[in-house]
Amino acid sequence: MLAVISAAVAPAIALLSFFYLKDKYxxxxxxxxxRVYLFGLLLVFPVMVLQYGFEEELHIAGWVKAFFxxxxxxxxxxxxxxxxxAYLHAEFNEPYDGIVYSTALSLGFASLENVFYLSTYGIQEAFWRALLPVSGHALFGVIMGxxxxxxxxxxxxKQRMLLLLSLFLPALLHGVYNYILMTAQEDxxxxxxxxxVFLWWLGLRKVKLANEKRVAYLSRQ
Incomplete structure (x- = not known):
């Protein structure tokens, strides 16, 4: 079990360290x-219960499941x-902080989700889990943040528009990711x-822009 936990959590910690250290200032x-990472861990339990309830009680189309x-x-x-x-906390005091906290929470969620998956399907799935869902959760977090x-x-x-984008853009990308996995089958x-590849390009671009926004923000102070 220790090997499963290590294989499940290590990619998330590595990605969180990567984005944490990308903060240049x-x-x-x-x-x-x-603390935010642990909130992400705990979030897995209500999500699993509620999603199971939706799928058992409602006959929903595949695209509804993927996107909603x-x-x-x-x-x-x-x-x-x-x-x-985090957002309402005093420590959230520069633009890049959104990426740090959103990624931390997303990777907390991905860590425990990955533990459950590898416990069920075996540690041999660890590489693909790290490459796809764990990285996906991290990058959805980057874009949200x-x-x-x-x-x-x-x-x-402008603030209201950006708050809406912070929710709906990662939700849309997450839905596209799920829909591809559901429909592509052998391909x-x-x-x-x-x-x-597109997600990584977009995520790293947002990292760069967030660091640049800090300079612009400070120059207005």
Missing amino acids: ETEPLSMVV VSGLFEEFLKWFLVFYS YYLGRAKFSRGK MFLAIIPFM
Whole structure:
């Protein structure tokens, strides 16, 4: 079991460390990052119960499951927890902080989800789990956090628009990811790898832009 836990959690910790250290100016307190990560771990339990209930009680189409029961539902709960545990906190004091906290929560969720998956299907699945769902959760978190970071230092209509983007853009991307996995079948990897390359390009671009936003924000102070 220890081997399963290590294989399940190690990719998430590596990705979290990567994005945490991408903050070029002022890294966040580790205590806050760990707390948000633990919230992500705990989120797995209500998500599993509620998604199971939806799937058992409702006869839903595959695209509804991909975009709403999984994509929007999961990303909304992540967004809600990041908003109330970090966004409103005094330590959230620069644009890149959104990426740190959203990624921490997403990777907490991915860690425990991965433990359950590898416990069921075997440690031999660890490589593909790290490459696809764990990385996917991290990158959805990056994109969510980028727009939360911008919203924190905006006002009025622009702030509301950025808050909406911080929820609905990662939810949409999560839904597309799920839909590809559900429909590609034998060509799954040929279909999903280009999408993951796009996600990494988009996520790293948001990391760069968030660091640049800090410079612009400070120059206005």
